Amino acid sequence: MTSIPDDVIEQVRDAADLVEVIGEHVQLRRTGTDYRGACPFHGGKHRNFAVIPKKQMFYCFVCHEGGDVFTFYMKKFGMDYPTAVREVARRVGVTIPERTASGPDPLEPFYQAVAVAQEWYARQLREAPEAESARRYVASRGLDLAQLHPYGLGYAPPGPAFLDAMQKLGITPDVLIGAGLALRREDQTLRARFWGRLLFPIHDLRGRVVAFGGRVIGDGEPKYLNSPDSEVFHKGRLLYNLHSAKHAIRKAEHALLVEGYFDVLRLLLAGLDHVVAPLGTGFTPEQALLLKKLTERVTLLFDSDMAGLRATFRTGDELLRARVSVSVATMPEGEDPDTLVRRGGLAALEKVLRDGVDVFERKLQLLERKGWLGTLSGRRRALDRLLPTLRAAADPVTRDLYIARVGEALGVTREAVLREIADRPGAPPFRSGAARPAEAAPLAAPRVRSASGPERDLIRVMLRDPDARRRIAELLPDRDLLREPDASLFEAVLQLGSEVPPAGLLESLAPEPRVLLAALLDEDWGPPDLGAVVAGAVDRLESRRLERRMHEVDRRMPFANSDEQMALAQEKDTLSRKMSQLNPARWNVIRKGRTGAG
Numbered sequence: 017m018t019s020i021p022d023d024v025i026e027q028v029r030d031a032a033d034l035v036e037v038i039g040e041h042v043q044l045r046r047t048g049t050d051y052r053g054a055c056p057f058h059g060g061k062h063r064n065f066a067v068i069p070k071k072q073m074f075y076c077f078v079c080h081e082g083g084d085v086f087t088f089y090m091k092k093f094g095m096d097y098p099t100a101v102r103e104v105a106r107r108v109g110v111t112i113p114e115r116t117a118s119g120p121d122p123l124e125p126f127y128q129a130v131a132v133a134q135e136w137y138a139r140q141l142r143e144a145p146e147a148e149s150a151r152r153y154v155a156s157r158g159l160d161l162a163q164l165h166p167y168g169l170g171y172a173p174p175g176p177a178f179l180d181a182m183q184k185l186g187i188t189p190d191v192l193i194g195a196g197l198a199l200r201r202e203d204q205t206l207r208a209r210f211w212g213r214l215l216f217p218i219h220d221l222r223g224r225v226v227a228f229g230g231r232v233i234g235d236g237e238p239k240y241l242n243s244p245d246s247e248v249f250h251k252g253r254l255l256y257n258l259h260s261a262k263h264a265i266r267k268a269e270h271a272l273l274v275e276g277y278f279d280v281l282r283l284l285l286a287g288l289d290h291v292v293a294p295l296g297t298g299f300t301p302e303q304a305l306l307l308k309k310l311t312e313r314v315t316l317l318f319d320s321d322m323a324g325l326r327a328t329f330r331t332g333d334e335l336l337r338a339r340v341s342v343s344v345a346t347m348p349e350g351e352d353p354d355t356l357v358r359r360g361g362l363a364a365l366e367k368v369l370r371d372g373v374d375v376f377e378r379k380l381q382l383l384e385r386k387g388w389l390g391t392l393s394g395r396r397r398a399l400d401r402l403l404p405t406l407r408a409a410a411d412p413v414t415r416d417l418y419i420a421r422v423g424e425a426l427g428v429t430r431e432a433v434l435r436e437i438a439d440r441p442g443a444p445p446f447r448s449g450a451a452r453p454a455e456a457a458p459l460a461a462p463r464v465r466s467a468s469g470p471e472r473d474l475i476r477v478m479l480r481d482p483d484a485r486r487r488i489a490e491l492l493p494d495r496d497l498l499r500e501p502d503a504s505l506f507e508a509v510l511q512l513g514s515e516v517p518p519a520g521l522l523e524s525l526a527p528e529p530r531v532l533l534a535a536l537l538d539e540d541w542g543p544p545d546l547g548a549v550v551a552g553a554v555d556r557l558e559s560r561r562l563e564r565r566m567h568e569v570d571r572r573m574p575f576a577n578s579d580e581q582m583a584l585a586q587e588k589d590t591l592s593r594k595m596s597q598l599n600p601a602r603w604n605v606i607r608k609g610r611t612g613a614g
């Protein structure tokens with residue numbers, strides 16, 4: 017870290033007008049030689065906060081926060097000491113000579129550029145006529161621009177104004193590009209990164225602005241655009257507002273994680289300091305570790321719509337992996353933190369937070385509400401849904417509690433749960449019926465198909481003998497057993513008129529069944545007994561059906577009560593008897609017959 021000479025620090029302190037600096041953030045009124053205002057640190061309403069120019073210090077008579085201009089920046093903006101000195105120096109126009117063992121910090125110009133840009137953008141938002149729509153947008157979110165002042169929001173106008181301003185301030189194109197503020201077009205001209213966007217400054221842990229999150233004003237895509245990775249910004253390794261929330265999080269031993277920039281600002285204005293948000297992208301393992309360094313407890317306060325719930329559980333799993341304990345606060349229907357605080361104030365929000373439940377418990381609640389815990393197949397699906405979170409829980413005590421809870425809620429033994437956890441993550445291996453409910457687990461990867469599958473034999477026969485098509489279809493009670501792409505081709509051939517040559521299908525089929533059809537038409541195949549081929553294929557499909565059913569019974573067994581277990585055991589018995597009755601030796605005869613064609 018660069019060290020700043022003491023005499024320069026003195027010079028900066030002297031040059032800064034404390035009343036002016038603090039006056040930007042606190043409404044001050046002169047009382048004798050001092051200035052008084054409401055304390056920005058403990059959030060009081062009375063004028064207990066004093067700025068004493070003679071002593072170059074501020075002091076609160078209630079919460080006893082106090083210090084000089086640098087302390088004010090550190091406390092107010094979460095900056096560390098050197099950053100605060102640099103920030104004040106920049107504002108008062110004092111140049112700090114860089115003096116380190118390895119020479120000046122090569123990244124300093126980029127930090128400077130982002131800081132200068134932030135100030136320029138903020139001024140546009142406050143003053144520029146063309147920022148009117150942005151100001152109206154902020155107001156439409158129920159936020160007061162004057163109150164937001166400390167958070168440094170800005171507006172990036174469309175057009176060349178930003179680049180012109182930066183050029184006048186002596187910031188070179190290379191630095192602008194390196195700082196993520198501009199990019200080069202294909203014709204080598206420079207273009208500002210942000211156009212027509214409301215900007216939220218993103219700070220690093222030392223409190224330096226390193227990037228922006230930009231919300232489009234009016235129509236346009238994408239709705240949110242962040243600075244790219246740059247010399248000073250690395251996506252996924254910071255959280256919005258963490259620089260200023262970190263002390264509050266340590267003090268509260270608790271962090272509040274919300275979805276968006278506006279949610280953070282709303283909660284800050286409502287008086288909660290320990291609040292952060294991801295940077296408009298998915299929550300990362302690095303972000304989980306950042307929070308873990310500060311606290312063991314995080315409450316997630318996301319929207320309760322489908323997207324919000326998905327984000328909640330993904331984020332929850334990430335935090336569990338970092339051994340953070342996670343609870344979920346649930347907004348009343350149709351509300352987000354923003355609207356809730358606007359309507360009911362801090363008290364409404366604090367109630368929601370108090371009512372937060374553990375993330376695993378919340379997941380169970382939702383599954384129960386879907387009615388999944390009432391049936392065998394539902395309990396099976398519920399366990400599939402809970403497994404990712406069980407696996408994510410890296411803390412052994414937490415995991416044990418979760419396992420016990422699953423046992424209780426789903427009626428499964430601890431051993432069965434442990435076995436499931438140990439199984440590699442994967443979805444149920446079988447297709448289950450025609451219409452798969454949207455909330456069911458994703459399909460497993462397709463199995464490896466053998467070229468001699470029973471459906472292929474059936475199609476071979478159907479291609480050569482139009483009269484056999486309908487009969488074969490009648491032999492198959494469950495066409496869902498057929499695998500793709502054979503299933504598609506099977507259906508197409510079945511619908512084909514007997515007088516139409518099968519090659520006529522080639523044009524209308526999807527690529528995979530088309531390739532299959534071409535191959536089958538190209539085959540030189542003519543077994544002695546088509547009937548035997550069909551019988552063999554049907555037996556193999558029936559055997560496939562029995563295997564599936566057997567597997568399903570095995571999967572249900574751990575959830576069954578003793579009555580159900582008895583019934584399932586009987587079914588297994590029946591299934592295995594049927595399987596043994598299907599004579600596998602017959603298949604071999606048929607396989608030989610087929611290949612011996614001439």
Ligand SMILES: [Zn+2]
Nearest residue numbers: 055058076079
């Ligand atoms: Zn105070």
